[in-house]
Amino acid sequence: MDTRFIHNTHSSRCEYKTENESNSGDEERSSKYSFVSALCMSGGEGDNSYSTNSLLQRRAIAKAKPVLVKNIKELMMDLNFPKYIKVADLGCSSGQNTFLAMSEIINTINVFCQNWNQTPPEIDCCLNDLPNNDFNTTFKFIHSFKEKNLTCKGPYFVSGVPGSFYSRLFPRKSLHLVHSSYGLHWLSKVPEGLEKNKMSVYITDLSPLSAYKAYLKQFQRDFTTFLKLRSEEMVSNGRLVLTFIGRNNMDNPLHRDCCHFWKLLSKSLHDLVIEGFVSASKVNSFYMPFYDPSKEELKEIVGIEGSFEIKDLEEHEYDLGHCNQDQSKRSKSGQNEANYIRAVSEPLLVAHFGNAIINRLFSKFAHHVSQHAGCRNKTTIVYEKQTLVLTNELNNKILAVHCKSKDDDLGNHFLSVGQSQEYKFRDNLWLTTLFWCHMWQGPDFKIHQVFEAYRSEWSKYVGYTYWIGREDGIYFRHEPHGLPLVKK
Numbered sequence: 263m264d265t266r267f268i269h270n271t272h273s274s275r276c277e278y279k280t281e282n283e284s285n286s287g288d289e290e291r292s293s294k295y296s297f298v299s300a301l302c303m304s305g306g307e308g309d310n311s312y313s314t315n316s317l318l319q320r321r322a323i324a325k326a327k328p329v330l331v332k333n334i335k336e337l338m339m340d341l342n343f344p345k346y347i348k349v350a351d352l353g354c355s356s357g358q359n360t361f362l363a364m365s366e367i368i369n370t371i372n373v374f375c376q377n378w379n380q381t382p383p384e385i386d387c388c389l390n391d392l393p394n395n396d397f398n399t400t401f402k403f404i405h406s407f408k409e410k411n412l413t414c415k416g417p418y419f420v421s422g423v424p425g426s427f428y429s430r431l432f433p434r435k436s437l438h439l440v441h442s443s444y445g446l447h448w449l450s451k452v453p454e455g456l457e458k459n460k461m462s463v464y465i466t467d468l469s470p471l472s473a474y475k476a477y478l479k480q481f482q483r484d485f486t487t488f489l490k491l492r493s494e495e496m497v498s499n500g501r502l503v504l505t506f507i508g509r510n511n512m513d514n515p516l517h518r519d520c521c522h523f524w525k526l527l528s529k530s531l532h533d534l535v536i537e538g539f540v541s542a543s544k545v546n547s548f549y550m551p552f553y554d555p556s557k558e559e560l561k562e563i564v565g566i567e568g569s570f571e572i573k574d575l576e577e578h579e580y581d582l583g584h585c586n587q588d589q590s591k592r593s594k595s596g597q598n599e600a601n602y603i604r605a606v607s608e609p610l611l612v613a614h615f616g617n618a619i620i621n622r623l624f625s626k627f628a629h630h631v632s633q634h635a636g637c638r639n640k641t642t643i644v645y646e647k648q649t650l651v652l653t654n655e656l657n658n659k660i661l662a663v664h665c666k667s668k669d670d671d672l673g674n675h676f677l678s679v680g681q682s683q684e685y686k687f688r689d690n691l692w693l694t695t696l697f698w699c700h701m702w703q704g705p706d707f708k709i710h711q712v713f714e715a716y717r718s719e720w721s722k723y724v725g726y727t728y729w730i731g732r733e734d735g736i737y738f739r740h741e742p743h744g745l746p747l748v749k750k
């Protein structure tokens with residue numbers, strides 16, 4: 263998996279203090295890396311908030327949807343359509359993403375029960391995050407959440423559960439389904455033994471191997487604790503659906519590519535050291551409480567801990583292809599990326615460095631992103647344009663076509679033989695775009711077919727989908743070119 267995050271200065275309701283302001287009596291705050299206690303995403307709904315800047319995480323939720331849906335259905339069968347089901351979203355943060363996964367879960371359970379002629383269960387929806395999280399903003403979205411679930415027949419109840427998922431959160435054997443997206447790469451603390459990892463907030467190619475080992479050890483401890491606690495809280499046959507930022511380079515555990523977000527953050531901090539805004543010693547005492555495990559590391563921890571069995575393990579890569587952007591688009595990509603990273607790291611940075619450097623730091627960050635072609639490829643989350651192409655390959659007949667989505671009617675078109683009609687559009691934010699197309703041919707256009715022509719879930723095949731009307735039926739093909747045509 264890949265990642266990005268967010269934060270806000272003014273409207274943030276995530277409360278944190280700088281180290282100098284913090285209360286030294288508290289054990290956690292008096293520890294070496296006391297800024298970790300400030301971990302949360304930027305609250306509120308302002309320009310720098312997580313709520314405004316969490317498109318990347320939203321996309322990750324959408325990509326993981328098929329696995330989530332599959333596991334919910336299997337769970338319902340395994341539990342023999344229970345009357346009551348308790349679901350937890352761990353690390354829910356604030357804003358609309360929080361309810362996105364929960365909506366999906368509620369709808370899937372309801373539709374599945376309807377399809378099997380079963381009464382839908384009462385659903386207990388528990389939203390968890392650290393106590394610093396802006397739960398107020400989250401619960402403001404409850405209205406749109408309810409609107410999205412209008413078709414649900416069964417009752418559901420939403421509650422907030424503040425606390426660390428590295429501690430017990432729920433009664434024994436009470437949870438049926440646990441979902442967590444983009445939370446578990448956050449560690450409970452900065453690992454010990456990073457002193458030799460100079461001028462870098464995370465592992466880089468230049469780090470000593472001991473830095474990698476220290477991070478891995480902390481992740482192993484944290485994730486093992488997480489699994490053990492969940493195994494106590496969950497019923498047998500329960501399901502965990504977890505999405506992390508991970509890495510896929512096994513050969514060199516230190517390698518992170520040139521535009522890895524923490525590398526760019528370190529680079530931006532170096533600029534501020536050179537310009538005299540921050541001291542080198544301050545930078546040398548700041549490390550991200552974060553780890554991006556490989557698939558193999560995850561499998562090993564799950565195996566050794568022993569409470570859970572892995573049913574599905576998927577990797578997704580973001581490679582959004584923005585190589586040939588002109589200058590204005592490049593700086594926009596840089597700004598977007600800076601906003602994502604700011605929204606997830608500002609509370610930690612403010613707690614350690616103070617407020618004054620933040621704007622300057624992220625304008626450096628945006629500049630560094632825009633200087634790397636590789637970064638632009640990987641870090642921009644503007645949805646690619648999708649193209650739908652309909653072509654007439656009938657024998658000497660006109661083909662009439664008409665495509666529509668919930669929001670767009672693309673109108674009627676009459677195609678002569680060999681002619682194509684092309685439509686360009688972008689996926690909606692929720693990645694639920696769905697286009698239906700009609701094709702008519704023959705005398706008085708009486709031969710008619712209607713079909714699903716595009717779904718956001720298919721966007722991994724970006725960006726062309728071709729539909730071809732022939733005498734013996736309708737054929738389709740996704741990008742890339744060279745894939746064979748398939749008859750519908």
Ligand SMILES: C[S@@+](CC[C@H](N)C(=O)[O-])C[C@H]1O[C@@H](n2cnc3c(N)ncnc32)[C@H](O)[C@@H]1O
Nearest residue numbers: 302319353354355359391392426427443445448
């Ligand atoms: C990047 S956000 C993801 C939010 C949401 N799940 C989404 O996909 O948009 C990660 C969230 O995990 C939370 N988090 C990190 N460590 C946590 C912990 N130990 N316990 C509970 N939540 C935690 C953070 O506060 C943050 O809100």
